[in-house]
Amino acid sequence: MTTRHNNIRADIGRLWASLMRSAEIGTTPKGGLKRLALSADDGVMRREFVEWCEAAGCKVEIDPIGNIFAFRPGTDPTAKPVLVGSHLDTQIKGGRFDGILGVLAGLELVRTLNDHGIQTRHPVALVNWTNEEGARFEPPMIGSGVFTGGKALDFALSRTDKDGITLGQALGEIGFQGKAKINADMFDSLFELHIEQGPRLDDAKIQVGIVTGAFGVRGFVVEVTGETGHVGPTPMAKRHNALVGAAHVTLAVEEIGWSEAQNHGKSTTMRVKVEPNLLGILPDFVEMTCDFRHPEEPSVIKMMDAFKARIPELEERSRCRIAVKEGWAYGGMRFDADCVDLVRDAAQKAGYSTLDLLTEAGHDAMHVAEVLPAAMIFTPCEGGLSHNEAENVSLADIEPGVNVLLQAVLARAGAV
Numbered sequence: 086m087t088t089r090h091n092n093i094r095a096d097i098g099r100l101w102a103s104l105m106r107s108a109e110i111g112t113t114p115k116g117g118l119k120r121l122a123l124s125a126d127d128g129v130m131r132r133e134f135v136e137w138c139e140a141a142g143c144k145v146e147i148d149p150i151g152n153i154f155a156f157r158p159g160t161d162p163t164a165k166p167v168l169v170g171s172h173l174d175t176q177i178k179g180g181r182f183d184g185i186l187g188v189l190a191g192l193e194l195v196r197t198l199n200d201h202g203i204q205t206r207h208p209v210a211l212v213n214w215t216n217e218e219g220a221r222f223e224p225p226m227i228g229s230g231v232f233t234g235g236k237a238l239d240f241a242l243s244r245t246d247k248d249g250i251t252l253g254q255a256l257g258e259i260g261f262q263g264k265a266k267i268n269a270d271m272f273d274s275l276f277e278l279h280i281e282q283g284p285r286l287d288d289a290k291i292q293v294g295i296v297t298g299a300f301g302v303r304g305f306v307v308e309v310t311g312e313t314g315h316v317g318p319t320p321m322a323k324r325h326n327a328l329v330g331a332a333h334v335t336l337a338v339e340e341i342g343w344s345e346a347q348n349h350g351k352s353t354t355m356r357v358k359v360e361p362n363l364l365g366i367l368p369d370f371v372e373m374t375c376d377f378r379h380p381e382e383p384s385v386i387k388m389m390d391a392f393k394a395r396i397p398e399l400e401e402r403s404r405c406r407i408a409v410k411e412g413w414a415y416g417g418m419r420f421d422a423d424c425v426d427l428v429r430d431a432a433q434k435a436g437y438s439t440l441d442l443l444t445e446a447g448h449d450a451m452h453v454a455e456v457l458p459a460a461m462i463f464t465p466c467e468g469g470l471s472h473n474e475a476e477n478v479s480l481a482d483i484e485p486g487v488n489v490l491l492q493a494v495l496a497r498a499g500a501v
Contacts (some may be wrong), residue, residue, distance in 0.1 A: 090495055091434060095197045100192075111126035117181065117476065120179070122174040123261070127174055131173065134173065138153075148263050149263060150238060150256075152214055152215050154212050155192075155212075157211075159205050159209070166273060171186070171277050171279060172185075172217035176218050191212075198495075206500075214226070222252045224413055228449070232267070234269070274421070274424055274459060276424065276490060278462045278463075279444075279461060281469060282444075282472070285440065292438045293438070294440055294463025295428050295439050295462070295463075296442060299451050301380075302378050303385050305376065305412040310327060313366055316367055325367070327367075331357060331373055332403075339354070341392055355376070357371060359371050418451065428493045431493045462486050467482070
């Protein structure tokens with residue numbers, strides 16, 4: 086890559102304008118975004134993104150799970166595309182930058198290459214992954230899961246939202262169930278830019294986070310089964326209150342998290358569904374969702390095993406049946422050393438301050454890293470606040486990360 090290529094910079098003002106246009110689609114009263122996957126607003130954003138990509142000279146293709154790929158040609162017809170992107174869907178009370186920055190920074194990368202007349206040996210491909218957040222359809226990161234072969238397409242299309250609408254139906258309603266046969270074997274590598282979703286960069290006033298890997302994650306659904314009864318006359322000794330069982334589960338999960346807190350482990354009970362959820366009636370069923378996270382994969386496995394070992398005790402104390410009914414695992418991996426080195430080299434050449442760190446949140450790059458060389462770049466975000474309507478970044482926050490993304494991708498794709 087020539088010195089001329091080393092010195093080019095993205096048009097951050099143009100990127101900011103794209104981000105602010107995105108922020109108008111699904112806006113919440115408090116200035117955040119509610120753009121759930123495959124909603125009408127997501128459809129509007131997707132169509133606008135496709136138009137932008139086509140205007141930038143890209144060929145757009147959509148696969149059967151709705152992942153959008155936009156290809157900028159390379160000079161070598163045998164070279165596989167370098168993939169760049171993230172997601173455009175948000176949480177119910179989400180921010181304007183989580184995921185969206187990574188997609189639109191990829192678009193700005195292509196626009197910048199066009200501005201400077203730069204060709205690359207490898208094609209550069211942009212991607213918007215379907216349903217990264219999992220706020221409407223579970224599990225999260227389902228588009229990248231299908232792309233990598235980790236999730237079956239039929240399984241993904243059959244997921245339902247709270248209204249019973251399947252993911253496949255929702256794709257059809259917004260016109261984004263494509264037919265392109267696209268899989269991971271077709272690509273060279275992936276680079277994903279994202280806000281940190283944590284305070285370390287912002288607190289230390291570090292410009293670029295070099296993400297070397299990910300926390301191990303074990304998520305699971307627990308079902309607690311008791312018996313209904315009248316809350317008045319039913320004696321304490323004869324009660325089988327599923328909500329009490331759920332309370333014991335919650336405390337056990339919390340205690341296991343604290344047992345690993347000094348090693349940066351953590352645990353969460355995040356959702357509880359109670360039946361029949363009525364006045365005067367003892368609950369007979371609770372479904373609850375929990376997870377454990379740890380920077381070391383063996384330790385997160387140990388945390389999960391410790392919880393399962395406590396189930397007989399929890400059942401005895403609560404007089405309810407407790408079962409782990411569904412579970413999922415991701416993370417616990419390290420990103421490709423060569424791709425990470427390209428990120429590090431780009432940051433050093435530009436004179437940006439950097440910090441090596443692991444991602445504690447889930448990202449599509451973690452799925453992709455199981456089958457392709459991949460790397461992630463973090464930008465600071467104000468106070469580390471994310472999945473919140475007040476989530477915020479400045480131009481100064483994102484400019485270093487966007488330019489590092491540009492240079493790392495140029496290096497991998499082979500500017501000519």
